[in-house]
Amino acid sequence: EAGVVQSPRYKIIEKKQPVAFWCNPISGHNTLYWYRQNLGQGPELLIRYENEEAVDDSQLPKDRFSAERLKGVDSTLKIQPAELGDSAVYLCASSPRDRTDTQYFGPGTRLTVL
Amino acid sequence: QKEVEQDPGPLSVPEGAIVSLNCTYSNSAFQYFMWYRQYSRKGPELLMYTYSSGNKEDGRFTAQVDKSSKYISLFIRDSQPSDSATYLCAMRFTGGGNKLTFGTGTQLKVEL
Numbered sequence: 001e002a003g004v005v006q007s008p009r010y011k012i013i014e015k016k017q018p019v020a021f022w023c024n025p026i027s028g029h030n031t032l033y034w035y036r037q038n039l040g041q042g043p044e045l046l047i048r049y050e051n052e053e054a055v056d057d058s059q060l061p062k063d064r065f066s067a068e069r070l071k072g073v074d075s076t077l078k079i080q081p082a083e084l085g086d087s088a089v090y091l092c093a094s095s096p097r098d099r100t101d102t103q104y105f106g107p108g109t110r111l112t113v114l
Numbered sequence: 115q116k117e118v119e120q121d122p123g124p125l126s127v128p129e130g131a132i133v134s135l136n137c138t139y140s141n142s143a144f145q146y147f148m149w150y151r152q153y154s155r156k157g158p159e160l161l162m163y164t165y166s167s168g169n170k171e172d173g174r175f176t177a178q179v180d181k182s183s184k185y186i187s188l189f190i191r192d193s194q195p196s197d198s199a200t201y202l203c204a205m206r207f208t209g210g211g212n213k214l215t216f217g218t219g220t221q222l223k224v225e226l
Contacts, residue, residue, distance in 0.1 A: 004157070031212070040122060042202050042216025043158065056213060091157050100212050101146060105157030 002026065004106030006092050012112045018080035021109045025073070025094030032069060033103060034077050035091040043091055043105075049075065082113045117141050120203055120217030129226055133190040137203035137217045140184065144205040144215075147179050149188045152200045152219065161201075162188065193224045 005024040013019050025032050030051050035043035046065065048056040051072035060067065064083070069075040079086055089108040096102070120137045127133055135149075146165055150158035162177040164170045164186075170177045176189040186205075190197055200219040206212060 041218050042118075042120075042204070043214075044216070045213055048213070093157070095212070101148075101163060101206075102160055103212070103214070105159065107155070107157050110155075 004092055004094055004104055006090075006106040006109055008109055009107065010110045010112075012114065013082055015084055015113050016081040018078065019082050019111060020076055020078045021090050021092075021111075023075045023077070023092030023106060025075070025092070026096075026104055029094035029096050029104070030072065031095045031097070031100060032075050033093040033095075034067060034075070035093065035105075037089045037091055037108070039088070046077070079111075082111075084113050087111055087113045115140060116218075117215050118203060118205060118217040121220055122218050124221040124223060126223045126225060127193055129193060129195060129224055131193050131224070133188075133193050133197070133222060133224075135188040135190075135201050135203075135220050135222070137186050138184055139186075139205060139215075141207075142181070142184065143207050145208045146206045147177070147186050148204040148214070149175075149177055150202040150204060150216075152202060154199075158202055195224050195226055198223045 032049040034046040037043045047060045047067050049069045067077045089110050091108045093103040093105045118139045149162040151161050152158040164177050167179045167181045174191045178187040200221045202219040203217040204214040
């Protein structure tokens with residue numbers, strides 16, 4: 001079974017530039033999560049999708065962050081414009097409908113904003 | 115004060131040692147407790163999952179939850195160099211949409 005796929009793995013951009021991250025969850029997993037993990041910290045939830053619906057986006061900084069999950073499969077997280085403080089690892093996770101307590105994480109995208 | 119506190123380490127132990135990793139938390143509403151292992155440049159992977167108080171054992175790993183003290187532990191017996199990683203505790207409320215609150219992680223190094 002393929003795991004959660006994320007791309008790119010690394011991204012370096014100048015501040016004020018836009019950036020997008022892509023996630024392909026495990027096949028059949030209807031719940032998808034985006035987390036941000038700052039250096040030396042645990043992951044913090046940004047947004048959770050149930051199928052194509054964003055059911056918890058309370059921690060997403062909506063002035064510059066946006067996300068979508070068209071057709072309830074792949075998802076994209078975008079930052080526009082990026083700020084220095086956005087440098088972090090962005091993790092995507094998914095879980096199946098019948099085992100929602102088990103979250104499977106992707107390898108993450110390491111973002112550096114210069 | 116953070117909801118979940120975890121000593122960041124690093125913790126260095128010799129191969130074969132028993133490792134004890136701990137987290138404390140402040141919100142008594144947490145009911146589900148998890149331990150994740152995260153290797154460098156990788157995403158976290160679930161190691162142990164427990165509900166409410168008690169112990170759970172899986173191979174060399176034992177998870178303990180003491181809700182009265184708001185304290186959880188992960189014990190690793192016969193530690194191996196392959197156990198070198200960052201260990202994150204996580205917890206959530208009943209309901210709450212599976213939103214996990216993570217500790218900061220403890221970096222463990224098992225030396226030959």
